[in-house]
Amino acid sequence: MTTGPAPDAPGSLALVDIGPLLDGSDVPGVARQIDAACRSLGFFRVTGHGIDPALLGNLDRLAREFFDLPDDVKQRYAMARAGSAWRGWFPVRGELTSGVPDRKEGLYVGLEHPADHPRVLAGTPLHGANLFPPGGLGPAVLAWLDALRPVADAILRAVAVGLGLPPGWFAEHLTGDPTVLFRVFHYPALADNADAAEWGVGEHTDYGILTLLAQDDLGGLQVRTPAGTWIEVPAEPGVLVCNIGDMLDRLTEGRYRSTPHRVRNVSGRGRLSFPYFFDPSWDAEVTPLPLAGSPPAEDAGRRWDGASVHAWTGRYGDYLSAKVAKVFPDLFASVTPGPSPRRPG
Template sequence: MTDSLPIIDIQPLLEGGDASAPAAQIRAACRAHGFFYIRGHGVEAALIAELERLSRAFFAQPEAWKLQWPMSAGGPAWRGYFKAGGELTSGLPDWKEGLYLGSELAPEHALVRAGTPLHGPNLWPDLPGLKEAVLAYIEAVSRAAHALLRGIALSLELPADYFDARYTADPLILFRIFNYPSRPAPSVAQWGVGEHTDYGLLTLLYQDPTGGLQVKTPAGWIEAPPVPGTLVCNIGDMLDRMTRGYYRSTPHRVRLNSSGRDRLSFPLFFDPNFAARVQPIEGIPAAADDRASRWDGASVHAFEGSYGDYLMAKVGKVFPELGQAVLAGTVPPSIPVV
């Protein structure tokens, strides 16, 4: 086990070139860490810089201004702003604030009309250019995620379209803009984000130069510092489930920000379709049960139901009051905020 994460060039996967080298590197990284950096991802540096500029402008506003677009106004779409300390990991507040976003679905979309959780229109703050930058970023990173899944399929000696054909032709895409304040945290908040694994297939993360991400390995916790020109990728619980533990979802956390400058990160969660029933890949033997060592004491292989069932059971603990209201069907439809 090394004390750093590998960097994989995925440009051949994006452009249809020889994918043998990135597929082999992905396999090694998923077996060793479940975390790696990607370059050649096709996300323009200018787009990242513009989104970072706009995000800093948003978070620099007074809290009362930002709370004009609260998550409670997003309805079951689960979109909007939460203030620092408002999100929980393992029941404890994380010291970050953020804006929940995702695929932009119109109110007349069938899933939105049905009140399907995590589907709907975004709540767009009154900040010129933010909507355009976010949607362009989601589109660019989603292209990279599709390419990366082709590489993961090949790394498992599966057809390149294995995941797209079964789970991600219409993926659930969730996007966050997080700000980790440099001001001191209250005593109850011990981490920027506490130890956890991600719930879906893939997470692709941009982090600003401040750093703070840590990854848990068999040898202990290691740093995952920013590397210019790259995104950080990690596999989630559903890929762990599909591969019967051959590829594990890896715990990670974020240190409190003591840099003196607010820290930004942009995680995009590229997940199976909400209604998909995630099944193990045939031919892969089951790994040993790891629930005793997992951060939440749960097995990703034991649940029954759709990916949406699994996801809502998890995210409902992040915002307990909102989660209970969504599951009970008592949250009103998304409310336009102007």
Template sequence: MRAQPPLVDVSALVDPHAGMAARAAAARDMDAAARSWGFFYVSGHGVDARLVGEVERLARAFFALDEAEKMRIPMAAGGTAWRGFFPAGGELTSGRPDWKEGLYLGSELPPEHPRVRDGVILHGPNLWPAIPGFRETVLAYIDALEALGHALMRGCALGLGLPESYFDEHGTHDPLLLLRFFNYPTRPAPEDVPAAWGVGEHTDYGLLTILWQDDVGGLQVRKDEDWFDAPPIAGTFVCNIGDMLDRMTGGRYRSVPHRVAINTSGRDRLSIPLFFDPDFDTVIAPVPGAGPGQDDSGRRWDGANLQAFHGTYGDYVTAKVGKVFPELRRSLPKAG
């Protein structure tokens, strides 16, 4: 049996009444997984299974709509908030189209919010499909995963020998939350869409990704020079470290490449990641004791030296997302 990312019981981090010994034990397990794999499954996460099931039902109902109906809320209509639907082949990884379709959502911000008024990317109202209960259920799910994200970041802090509140005090008190619904069609890509993967090799940008995936499978993780499957485990989420947590820990926690194979299962594959990221204006800096980190360009999929990054999370994510949707990036004032 081939290795796969470890399973970590995080119930002590979620339970406000759990003792320090139990929280520290869960944090040690997370720390080991973040250092060795950069990926881990979490059980005991406290997210209501009925809520997860309802979100899955609504996501499948959305993707079952006719393409014309889904295109009533295109990403182009979301402006710099980068919210809405894109069709299969409409998102790029490393300059090549992925064979998936998706719906981009996130924290719901009103038009009078200062960042919405200023046109700050990734901030704004969502574009909602006309499916009863969709908005209310998805927002409840975002709230539930935000609570889990805070608990997991407390675990990261303990694992690093820091106060539990460290990340809350350094960028995650009001995190940037981005939710994605991805559908990987079982139908083959047409000849004019040169897709080799459901999602090509990449790393995630922020702190922590919390992924629900259905039972089709296809997620693959690179550890050292080998690729390993991360198959679905019922009742769990898959979590992985993002670039900014790698940078903040000087490479102790690894943001590792992953990809999704073309779906040939005979049925569509659904995945729903939530990206738990720092506040947009957070200046990314090493955590106490981490040091500056060593040049890691040799191990990274994009050849970039992540440890050399200086700036805010907004600086980093703007450059990255602009490559995923080049046409939307042209709408930014500074894009020229």
């Protein structure tokens, strides 16, 4: 196990201690570091978050126990059983990235919505109850979500300050009722004769505002630099990896980058990762901020799909639904009546 964060090195992800942000002793200093990271790579590493390591240790142990179960047992908690809530388990190669099956399995989770929630009653995608197996995994996931929420709020306060906005701008305008999604991903070890082109997850960007990623000690995550090269993200349990999503890229007109990344597990063991997506409110319309100075020219080659988040308009829920519909097209068709939503980008 890695015992501490690796130091910064040329071409690496910045390491930001957010302790002074959480205790209020140096908000401007932390904001400057985060602002610089968002304007360059769009990824940075987070220490000083104060989360009890035992929470991740417990979650890791229980997740491994779940993924070790036979597929026919895990099938009892398959996403199709949760209907339009899109919660539950999917098998290896059951999720697509740019139309290509990923070499991973996973458990989709979100905020718990009661049966009488207006969006649940309306059959809105990604709203409903979680589909957890019996035992401790569900409580461990929900405890982890509770621990991450203050960290996400704090980082967005720093982002606001870095952009010259009041600290509470995001909570007031975009994330007062956030869309919070969470995944537990298991990347099986690659066999010696595995297809060299097969990725745990292919090149992509995240959709919303912020992602906070916890991972085990095996590594495999790679980030595309502005120069087009790929760098490895250190495997540091206890150090969170933060990256920005398409909506923060759109909000800042490209001043902050939604950076492509990908995963391939070559460790020889099964890898776990735990991405937490902290996104705009479902009905929020994300429009560019009136920031000082000219935004950078859009680099169409920066994204693998050639799409532009700046050409899209509408509610965030529509953007997210359309994106997830591409990831699980068969599931979307089976649980969503009527035509597919307009696809962003």
